[in-house]
Amino acid sequence: MNVKIKWLRNQLVSLKLEGMIVSNPINVKYLTGLSEEGMLIIAPKENIFVTDSRYIESVNQKLTIDDEIVVYDIRNLSKYDYEAIFMLSENIGFEEKYVTYEKYKKYLQAYQVNLIETEGIVENQRVVKEKEELELVKKACEITDNAFSYIIRNIKRGMTEKEIAFEIEKFMISNGADGVAFESVVASGKNSSMPHAVPTDRKIIPGDIIQFDIGCRYKGYCSDMSRVIFVEEMDEEYRKIYDFVLEQQKIIATSLKDGVNIKNVIKDRETEYKLKNYEILHAFGHGVGLEIHEAPFLKSQIDCNLKENSIIAIEPGVYVPKSFGIRIEDTFHVTKNGCVSLTNSTKDYTIIKLV
Amino acid sequence: MNVKIKWLRNQLVSLKLEGMIVSNPINVKYLTGLSEEGMLIIAPKENIFVTDSRYIESVNQKLTIDDEIVVYDIRNLSKYDYEAIFMLSENIGFEEKYVTYEKYKKYLQAYQVNLIETEGIVENQRVVKEKEELELVKKACEITDNAFSYIIRNIKRGMTEKEIAFEIEKFMISNGADGVAFESVVASGKNSSMPHAVPTDRKIIPGDIIQFDIGCRYKGYCSDMSRVIFVEEMDEEYRKIYDFVLEQQKIIATSLKDGVNIKNVIKDRETEYKLKNYEILHAFGHGVGLEIHEAPFLKSQIDCNLKENSIIAIEPGVYVPKSFGIRIEDTFHVTKNGCVSLTNSTKDYTIIKLV
Numbered sequence A, B: 001m002n003v004k005i006k007w008l009r010n011q012l013v014s015l016k017l018e019g020m021i022v023s024n025p026i027n028v029k030y031l032t033g034l035s036e037e038g039m040l041i042i043a044p045k046e047n048i049f050v051t052d053s054r055y056i057e058s059v060n061q062k063l064t065i066d067d068e069i070v071v072y073d074i075r076n077l078s079k080y081d082y083e084a085i086f087m088l089s090e091n092i093g094f095e096e097k098y099v100t101y102e103k104y105k106k107y108l109q110a111y112q113v114n115l116i117e118t119e120g121i122v123e124n125q126r127v128v129k130e131k132e133e134l135e136l137v138k139k140a141c142e143i144t145d146n147a148f149s150y151i152i153r154n155i156k157r158g159m160t161e162k163e164i165a166f167e168i169e170k171f172m173i174s175n176g177a178d179g180v181a182f183e184s185v186v187a188s189g190k191n192s193s194m195p196h197a198v199p200t201d202r203k204i205i206p207g208d209i210i211q212f213d214i215g216c217r218y219k220g221y222c223s224d225m226s227r228v229i230f231v232e233e234m235d236e237e238y239r240k241i242y243d244f245v246l247e248q249q250k251i252i253a254t255s256l257k258d259g260v261n262i263k264n265v266i267k268d269r270e271t272e273y274k275l276k277n278y279e280i281l282h283a284f285g286h287g288v289g290l291e292i293h294e295a296p297f298l299k300s301q302i303d304c305n306l307k308e309n310s311i312i313a314i315e316p317g318v319y320v321p322k323s324f325g326i327r328i329e330d331t332f333h334v335t336k337n338g339c340v341s342l343t344n345s346t347k348d349y350t351i352i353k354l355v
Helices: A003-016 A025-032 A053-062 A079-085 A100-112 A122-125 A131-152 A161-174 A189-191 A236-255 A262-276 B005-016 B025-032 B053-062 B079-085 B101-111 B121-128 B132-152 B161-174 B189-193 B236-255 B262-276
Strands: A021-023 A039-042 A047-051 A069-073 A089-095 A112-119 A186-189 A209-214 A216-218 A225-231 A285-287 A296-297 A311-314 A316-319 A323-325 A331-334 A339-341 B017-023 B038-040 B047-051 B067-074 B091-094 B112-119 B186-189 B211-213 B217-220 B223-230 B285-287 B295-298 B311-314 B317-320 B325-326 B330-335 B338-340
Touching: A003 A021, A003 A025, A003 A039, A003 A122, A003 B161, A021 A025, A025 A039, A025 A122, A039 B223, A047 A053, A047 B038, A053 A069, A053 B317, A079 B038, A089 A100, A100 A112, A100 A236, A100 B101, A122 A296, A122 B330, A131 A209, A131 A331, A161 A186, A161 B161, A186 A189, A186 B047, A189 A209, A189 A323, A209 A323, A225 A236, A225 A323, A236 A262, A236 A311, A236 A323, A236 A339, A236 B038, A262 A296, A323 B211, B005 B017, B005 B025, B005 B101, B005 B112, B005 B121, B017 B025, B025 B038, B025 B121, B047 B053, B079 B101, B101 B112, B121 B161, B121 B295, B132 B161, B132 B217, B132 B223, B161 B186, B161 B211, B186 B189, B189 B325, B211 B262, B211 B325, B223 B236, B223 B325, B236 B262, B236 B311, B236 B317, B236 B330
Parallel strands: A021 A089, A047 A069, A089 A112, B017 B091, B047 B067, B091 B112
Antiparallel strands: A021 A039, A039 A047, A186 A209, A209 A225, A285 A296, A285 A311, A311 A331, A316 A323, A331 A339, B017 B038, B038 B047, B186 B211, B211 B223, B285 B295, B285 B311, B311 B330, B317 B325, B330 B338
């Protein structure tokens, strides 16, 4: 049995749960490596992957005997088969954050057990990365750095935000990425004032500020990076906010390391924002892994200590409504001594010439 | 107020519900045109869109006074504000297929009402398309036809499935699509035996069969089409199955029209498959709209009558395990007289030369 499922089984024992239904596909992929649609059932006697006929062939190709996972075709399961899975069990964990109310009622009926909320047990397990996971994130970060370095040398006169976003994506895919980790943000001029701007047909012009928020996926694992550049010239009003945002990121990255409480670090930054009268439009950061946003979240409400080998994105931003916004973000590896940046694109003022 | 929300409000009255919480983002987009994260609340007094600070600016830019939708920032809502929304109401609808068990419990506490399952009320409303919706699907189908016609003229010696998929996507986006409607299937040789094959680094070689399943999104609306082509030559074993699959599609498309019961038509096809000893690995089709797979589903378990102005994809397929598969699919407009195909790429045997 793989180490991840073994670890989960130990956790379940300590929670007095006799089994668990894992429905969240990201958690299923984490525990089994499978991306096929289906449900992983940690049953007293065995691990079961329930899928349907569309996926049986490819699942059987991927699993080996060492995985110790039995594959069931959902069409062949009778009422009695379902009841047999947790026969003699009483309390079974389920994922209340993922399972819909409709499915919850169906599970109750099918398995005839008490369903107990597991409060993100697998999500919490995913926070601390294995060595192989770290390597995959590093590779995704490297592709992202290269894509950024490529695009800032290739923004042509008359190009639109959409076209730039497309070039970034094309570069990433041609350089080994599975795809983008999220819809790329390329927001120029006033569009940068919205943190989640979607690329438009607006053409880049001299004097523009351009906000990038980009990342890719490599063998399932994500990278996340934001940079701001200036076209042909850099207006004085941008400098003050750029420096402030960059300083916030440095302070957070220096403060966070193994064992440090997230709440305390973020509260200080919130105070700093309030002093400057800047609105806080989003969290200061989040974990990165199989999901682009996952635990731990860098919010002042999160009263928990960071753990070694977590991977987090730190992304302070300041937004001037209807005018512009500046966000700087890197993906970091949390170590005993501090945060090590995995994205390494320059954070000097970057003023490009249109080619 | 827009006609879609008015129609929904009438439905709620007939179900004796005093309001509804719409949480499924696709349903929110359908009813409001908004793609921003948030929840639509159909309350006795008003329509409310609850979102967060990231989206307030762009939502306010999009909504007009005629929409009659009030925008709330979730951060500003107190316990009392939540209770006030459905004050004096008793039974409020919610989307049990979309709301997680965790959210269900939170809603119960926040709104202090009975939450009643609405069994896909908005999904059912979405089945019959408005004229503007039909036009958008038509445009998405046209782009898909053009992408297919482009790619079969441009498959080069040594190209991989991934590269072909990427070229299709690039063509679609450069020709006005928002993006792909789903991850394109380009499955060559043995890979075609799996209905949901993901493009690999396998290079196309003479003698190959190539299965395409492609579609794009245009202003949110989807298209869906599958074709099979042959490289340099067409093996005799393919012909029999190709003809069978194409015949099944023709029979279904001719049988289905306004008022026809889905179950009866599909049951006949299932009998035909059994006679030939072909396994049925997926449904014979599905609705297409804001989602690539939506109601109505073409399955023998679906005992309901088709409605005029539905849009459906019809996609019979036959798969020979570990050998090859053939699926033919088009997007159709259901009318009083039958199904009108909106994708129009050739279904003659297509044997390409590598360029």
